[in-house]
Amino acid sequence: MKVLLIEDDALIGQNIVKSLKISQFTVDWFRDGESGLQALHHSEYSLLLLDINLPGLSGFDVLKNLRRDNTKLPILILSARDRLDDRVGGLNEGADDYLIKPFHLDELLARMHALIRRQHSTATNILKYGSLSLDSQKHTVIFNDQPIDLSGKEFAILYALLENPDAVLSRKKLEAKIYDWNDEIGSNSIQVFIHHLRKKLGEDAIRNIRGVGYKIGTL
Structure with missing residues (x-):
């Protein structure tokens, strides 16, 4: 899952980014x-973590801009403002x-996991499809009752495909979901990860829709 963090405090931002990456989130961090x-x-992001006291455009201004555009992106405010009217206002x-x-x-x-579950109208962190079960919080995959070891990017691609199993995701869309702005993206990296996933889950696990992209197949 890919998360956007807008936080101007360097120490807080570094600690959040480090923790999220350990938990297998992809993170873009901006300080204004x-x-x-x-x-x-x-x-594209699964969640926005938003500080309020930002230089220039405040967190409340960012929030108003997004909701005015009718975005449904889940937003979690992180703030030292603990007064009731600040919390209610946010x-x-x-x-x-x-x-x-x-x-x-x-x-x-x-x-964060609670908000993402709510976004997908599910009561758990687990996505199931055929013989496969993916736990987004524990970062585990069970296939045919056996644990499957996936790299971070392999897991992220599989999660993206399972989020909406009827959708076809282009290479560019998959790249946007699994890479942050600091990653160097190889021209065939998505194809390589797809190849590894097929070796672990079967050749029919991920379908290639020619000229369009990829979708989940038979599991």
């Missing part, structure tokens, strides 16, 4: 609201949750 908004226009402006700094990273991860 304007840059974060631009990123949202050029990439939620009324369209945030889905509000977490007060300082917070424990385990709580942040739990709230």
